[in-house]
Amino acid sequence: MIRRTSNCGIVLGIAVAVVLAVSIAVYSQQPSSSASKPAVKADVSQVHSIVLPQYPAEIASGPNVDAYRKDCLLCHTARYVSMQPRFPKTVWQNEVKKMVDAYGAPISEADQALIVEYLVAVKGTSPPDTVSAPPK
């Protein structure tokens, strides 16, 4: 299994895995060349792989951005925030709560408050409890 922790590592890891898979497949073919029926059908064309490109998101600066980076971006891209319109504070509180309660994100109470503060700073409405747009 590839387990890497940086973006570089992911790409490198996948590349290594592909090379390994190919090498193993090629190697396993050789001993069977004399046998009439190879024991392992080493058809590399059966291995389908892609390498995901990197499109890192810009992280908006704001108060407590370190907590946001540490607790949120571990599991998902900053685009989950950057693609959103502005929302009242209650919406952001609910979103953070959902990440903890529904998705099991291990974020301390103290950090949750810091993250809400960050989200309100970068994607909040002003004043913070107004709705983002009136219904038409």
Added chain:
Amino acid sequence: MYGSDNLWKDVAGRFRSLPLLSRSEAIDTVPMKRSSPLDRRRFLSMLASFGGMAAASHTFARGFESSSALGFAAVPAETAARQLARYPQKTDLILLTDRPPQLETPLRYFRSDLTPNDAFFVGWHVSGIPTSVDLRTFRLEVGGHVRRPLSLSMKDLQSKFEPVSLVALCQCAGNSRSLFEPRVPGGQWVNGAMGNARWKGVRLKDVLDAAEVLPGTIQVGLRGLDVPPMEKMPRFEKSLQIDHAQDGGVMIAYEMNGERLPMLNGFPIRIVVPGWYSTYWVKALSSIGALDQPLKTFWMDKAYRIPDNTDANEAPQRLSQVTVPINRMPVHSIFVRPEPDEQLRVGQSYDLVGVANDGGDGIRRVEISQDGGQTWSDTTLGTDLGKYSWRRWQASWTPPAKGSYRLMVRATNGAGETQPIAQWNRSGYQRDVIEHLDVVVL
């Protein structure tokens, strides 16, 4: 090895313990492990160095602000300029998120009956998505409340079951979410989180029959190869009622438009639930479980739920108390042309084009209005590709004078159902409201 007969029974409705990734030789997923501080710093510095470059290189302007000749009144400012991204087996698509990838199809690809595989939208829920599948070892496990658990290779699926094919629209439950007012949090899709394809595969019913589903089975649980970045996070899994799973229409698809599925669309196999939103179309399907109790999962019990009424409608100040899992698609229609950057000229004939779909009764009529809904006229319907396909429509329009026009489109299906004039719900699901397009004719 898994695939034992008590695979699904043990957990009676919960299949969290299934050791799906024990075959490391078969499946690689994008690693999402807790990083050390050093790794995180390196990662973040990469983000910083790449972010600006990526944003600059692949941006397209939708160009329908005040200076534009044409505008989608409802399209919000946040989506006005969206970055394009190119992923493996894909053409340039609109980038919503990169980890996990969520990619929207540019509107122009909806000008053909079938959406090309490389332009087909992409949506995943958790970051550990499959990026490599070895078909020599890949198996679809069928277990739970069955007499004969199965472990099927791709060859088994393709040789032991009757192949079937149909055209069906695959549409995200949150398609067009960004058009709701007031805005709601979630994937900020415009209209491109859908695609129409010809799917080929086998009937889920036939596979369940081969496994001999036991009496007392009430649901079928579906799970793919994607894994959440943390153990405590719920795996993405869905369930269908047994009658639905056995209706002969639900398919395990191994081909899309005559080719194998792109990895990002669920290679090697995915569920196709004709007429239903794509949240049920589990990608990279790896296990099917017959269940004698309802599947208890965040993805059925908390997420993808809508107010329990026809148009999934509720008011922000009075949220619906009763919600149900999203299900069949209602009647829905959109404009494909004109696009925001096009200019319409007075006295010149223009082909208005769009698509309409429903959940399986088939589109019978599509009408358009050029005066904000005061008068309506029929459009010409395109090829009928089956009741689960979208139906293309076209109408020629010659703007009679310079000025502003509000174009609207509404469809009616074979059951006589049509579209609502207003709609909102807290999660931005099942948007089926009559769309309008504000046009300035020069």
